[in-house]
Amino acid sequence: MTPTPTRREVSDLAIDVRLACMRISRRVRFESSSEIAPHRFGVLAKIEDGLHTATALAESERVSAPSMSRTIKALAEDGLVTRTPDPDDGRNVILELTPEGAAMLRRVRRRRDAWMTTRVAALSAEEQHVLRRAADILARVAAE
Amino acid sequence: MTPTPTRREVSDLAIDVRLACMRISRRVRFESSSEIAPHRFGVLAKIEDGLHTATALAESERVSAPSMSRTIKALAEDGLVTRTPDPDDGRNVILELTPEGAAMLRRVRRRRDAWMTTRVAALSAEEQHVLRRAADILARVAAE
DNA sequence: TATTGTTATACTCTATAACTATA
DNA sequence: TATAGTTATAGAGTATAACAATA
Numbered sequence: 634m635t636p637t638p639t640r641r642e643v644s645d646l647a648i649d650v651r652l653a654c655m656r657i658s659r660r661v662r663f664e665s666s667s668e669i670a671p672h673r674f675g676v677l678a679k680i681e682d683g684l685h686t687a688t689a690l691a692e693s694e695r696v697s698a699p700s701m702s703r704t705i706k707a708l709a710e711d712g713l714v715t716r717t718p719d720p721d722d723g724r725n726v727i728l729e730l731t732p733e734g735a736a737m738l739r740r741v742r743r744r745r746d747a748w749m750t751t752r753v754a755a756l757s758a759e760e761q762h763v764l765r766r767a768a769d770i771l772a773r774v775a776a777e
Numbered sequence: 778m779t780p781t782p783t784r785r786e787v788s789d790l791a792i793d794v795r796l797a798c799m800r801i802s803r804r805v806r807f808e809s810s811s812e813i814a815p816h817r818f819g820v821l822a823k824i825e826d827g828l829h830t831a832t833a834l835a836e837s838e839r840v841s842a843p844s845m846s847r848t849i850k851a852l853a854e855d856g857l858v859t860r861t862p863d864p865d866d867g868r869n870v871i872l873e874l875t876p877e878g879a880a881m882l883r884r885v886r887r888r889r890d891a892w893m894t895t896r897v898a899a900l901s902a903e904e905q906h907v908l909r910r911a912a913d914i915l916a917r918v919a920a921e
Numbered sequence: 922t923a924t925t926g927t928t929a930t931a932c933t934c935t936a937t938a939a940c941t942a943t944a
Numbered sequence: 945t946a947t948a949g950t951t952a953t954a955g956a957g958t959a960t961a962a963c964a965a966t967a
Contacts, residue, residue, distance in 0.1 A: 635902045635903045635905075635906045636902065637902045638902060638905055643894060643897055643898050643905065644890065644894050646897055646905060646908060646909055646912065647890055647893040647894040647896070647897040647898075648886075648890050648893070648894075649909075649912040649913075649916070650801070650893065650897065650908050650911075650912045651801065651802075651805050651889065651890065651893045652912075652916070653798070653911070653912045653913075653915035653916045653919065654797070654798040654799075654801040654802050654805075654915070655798075655802045655805070656915070656916065656919035656920075657794070657795065657798040657915050657918065657919050658795075658798050658799045658802040659919075660919050661795055661798075661799070663839065670956085670957085672957075686925080686926095687925075687926065687927095688924085688925065688926080695807065696957090696958070696959090697958070697959055697960080698925080698926070698927085699926085699927075699928080699929095699958085699959070699960085699961095700957070700958050700959070701926095702926065702927060702928090703927095703956095703957075703958085704957080706927095707956095722924095722925085722966075722967075723925095723965075723966050723967080724924065724925040724926070724965070724966045724967070725925065725926085725966095726925080726926070745795065746788065746791055746792050746795065749791040749792070749794065749795045750787060750788050750791040750792075752791070752918045752921070753787055753790055753791040753794065753918075754787050754791075756914065756918075758779045758780065758781045758782060759779045760914050761779075761782055761787065761790060762779045763907060763910045763911050763914060764790060764794050764911055764914060764915075765790055765793075766907045766911075767794070767797070767907050767908055767910075767911030768790065768793040768794045768796075768797045769793075770900065770904050770907060770908060771797035771798070771800070771801050771908075772793070772796070772797045772800065774801065774896045774897075774900075775797065775800035775801050775803075775804050776800075777896070814933085814934085816934075830948080830949095831948075831949065831950095832947085832948060832949080840934090840935075840936090841935070841936055841937080842948080842949070842950090843935085843936070843937080843938095843949090843950075843951080843952095844934070844935050844936070845949095846949060846950060846951090847933095847934075847935085847950095848934080850950090851933095863948095866943075866944075866947095866948085867942075867943050867944080867948095868942070868943045868944070868947060868948040868949070869943095869947095869948065869949085870948080870949070922967100923966100923967080924965100924966080924967075925964100925965085925966080925967095926963100926964085926965085926966100927962105927963075927964075927965100928961105928962085928963070928964095929960105929961085929962075929963090930959100930960090930961085930962100931958100931959085931960090932957105932958080932959080932960105933956105933957085933958080933959100934955105934956085934957085934958100935954100935955080935956080935957100936953100936954085936955080936956105937952105937953090937954090938951105938952085938953085939950105939951085939952075939953100940949100940950075940951070940952090941948100941949085941950075941951095942947100942948085942949085942950100943946100943947080943948080943949100944945100944946080944947075944948100
């Protein structure tokens with residue numbers, strides 16, 4: 634059986650999990666392509682994910698409205714997103730990925746995953762099983 | 778026994794682990810204090826960790842020497858680090874944490890950890906055991 | 922009057938290039 | 945000549961404040 638951890642063990646575990654996650658994120662970021670800045674990539678992903686207005690994106694990414702406005706402008710100038718006025722509400726601007734924007738998302742994701750996949754493949758089947766379970770637990774924690 | 782995963786399962790696992798880590802990192806960052814910028818915090822931590830020159834810090838944090846020089850200057854002006862000329866080599870400047878710098882590290886870490894500890898404490902003992910093992914595996918992967 | 926989005930302006934972090942001081 | 949560090953300058957991202965357009 635798994636013994637109940639002490640308070641101190643729980644605290645240490647939390648610290649170690651946080652550190653491990655931050656380090657993995659950092660490595661993935663460094664080892665990935667730099668053809669697009671992280672915050673721009675994040676916005677493209679959110680648009681693909683169903684957020685189609687500047688206000689929604691600003692809230693989701695926790696930046697100010699002017700800042701998001703600027704980022705969107707740059708993405709539009711690079712041909713990665715389109716801005717079309719909302720026919721139902723003239724104040725809104727509807728954002729959509731262009732084919733180039735969608736391709737960019739796929740490309741960057743593929744490169745990120747390549748680094749991680751190589752590392753995971755080198756682990757034992759048992760270690761991979763641990764990570765499989767941990768990924769599900771962490772995803773649940775992060776989504777709370 | 779743990780069955781050997783297929784190639785596709787390994788790839789999916791890598792993607793899920795990466796995503797989980799990035800989401801946890803993101804949540805921890807958002808839920809933490811913003812009394813110090815992340816890159817400044819990182820430099821303080823590296824100094825505490827034994828890196829005491831601008832060049833070593835710049836390499837470690839993967840920023841340019843002038844950029845690190847600037848960050849260090851700001852940290853010194855805020856009273857978080859001291860800069861003393863190296864008696865053995867006049868080109869070097871030895872960096873040390875001030876008591877205020879060390880206190881800042883402790884304070885920010887405590888707040889970061891508070892968020893994560895609460896979440897980890899809410900998990901079952903068995904789930905905590907999975908995370909314990911996963912944290913060790915991921916730390917090893919990130920350190921490669 | 923409230924909401925959506927933009928422009929104006931300023932601050933921070935970053936990089937490359939050029940410089941100083943030491944070895 | 946090489947190394948450690950700084951200053952000069954410019955570019956990108958961010959924020960607050962002020963503004964325009966629509967509801």
